Amino acid sequence: DVKVTQSSRYLVKRTGEKVFLECVQDMDHENMFWYRQDPGLGLRLIYFSYDVKMKEKGDIPEGYSVSREKKERFSLILESASTNQTSMYLCASSAVRSSYEQYFGPGTRLTVT
Amino acid sequence: SQQGEEDPQALSIQEGENATMNCSYKTSINNLQWYRQNSGRGLVHLILIRSNEREKHSGRLRVTLDTSKKSSSLLITASRAADTASYFCATAYGRNSGNTPLVFGKGTRLSVIA
Numbered sequence: 164d165v166k167v168t169q170s171s172r173y174l175v176k177r178t179g180e181k182v183f184l185e186c187v188q189d190m191d192h193e194n195m196f197w198y199r200q201d202p203g204l205g206l207r208l209i210y211f212s213y214d215v216k217m218k219e220k221g222d223i224p225e226g227y228s229v230s231r232e233k234k235e236r237f238s239l240i241l242e243s244a245s246t247n248q249t250s251m252y253l254c255a256s257s258a259v260r261s262s263y264e265q266y267f268g269p270g271t272r273l274t275v276t
Numbered sequence: 277s278q279q280g281e282e283d284p285q286a287l288s289i290q291e292g293e294n295a296t297m298n299c300s301y302k303t304s305i306n307n308l309q310w311y312r313q314n315s316g317r318g319l320v321h322l323i324l325i326r327s328n329e330r331e332k333h334s335g336r337l338r339v340t341l342d343t344s345k346k347s348s349s350l351l352i353t354a355s356r357a358a359d360t361a362s363y364f365c366a367t368a369y370g371r372n373s374g375n376t377p378l379v380f381g382k383g384t385r386l387s388v389i390a
Contacts (some may be wrong), residue, residue: 167318196377205382206319206364221377253318263368263378264309267318 166190167268169254175274182241184271184276186254193259195237197221197229200251200270210239213259244275280365280381288387295352297384299365300345306368308341309351309378313362322363323350357390 170185186195194200194213198221210229218229226248230238237256241248251272255265280301289295299308307349311319325332325341332339338351344356359385362385366378 198380203382206380208377208379244363251316255319263307264321264324265319265366265378267320269318272315272316
């Protein structure tokens with residue numbers, strides 16, 4: 164079975180802190196994605212990557228950056244956390260050959276105080 | 277926004293009844309997918325239907341696709357309390373290649389009462 168893991172289930176950070184969210188997948192998938200999920204807004208794509216060292220902006224990249232140095236790992240970085248970045252963050256991966264089916268991690272609930 | 281829209285936003289039924297959720301989208305698609313999310317967890321892929329298919333079954337799930345109306349429906353038959361979850365439709369937009377992101381709707385919250 165595909166396994167996508169995220170470094171933390173719950174995280175509490177202070178405004179202005181630098182925050183790293185890590186995502187690792189074990190199925191050699193080419194594509195990896197970061198979403199945030201907020202009540203009433205559904206899932207919104209922050210960034211995605213279709214290869215090592217490649218990244219593309221999604222719908223809401225402002226305030227975020229990403230890093231993909233290895234195929235299995237995709238990191239989301241909040242350079243200076245703000246309270247409006249309090250949210251559920253979901254990582255996903257997919258293989259190019261699988262018609263876009265995505266596999267999700269369990270999510271990280273981030274609270275910025 | 278090219279986001280799909282699910283309807284209804286929330287649905288409450290008795291155990292044993294059928295549940296139907298609908299999804300509308302805006303652009304031409306390669307395929308449409310349905311995902312399920314239990315409270316506070318990640319999404320799980322349920323079923324994928326390609327643009328040249330009209331109906332697909334998987335266990336108690338039945339998905340239909342009408343590309344002329346840009347809409348899809350998910351039917352869960354003989355629902356169980358364990359089906360209580362949020363259900364999302366997702367479509368691929370942009371380049372027609374395997375690394376195109378999905379666009380998710382806002383979801384339907386299904387409650388199945390025992």
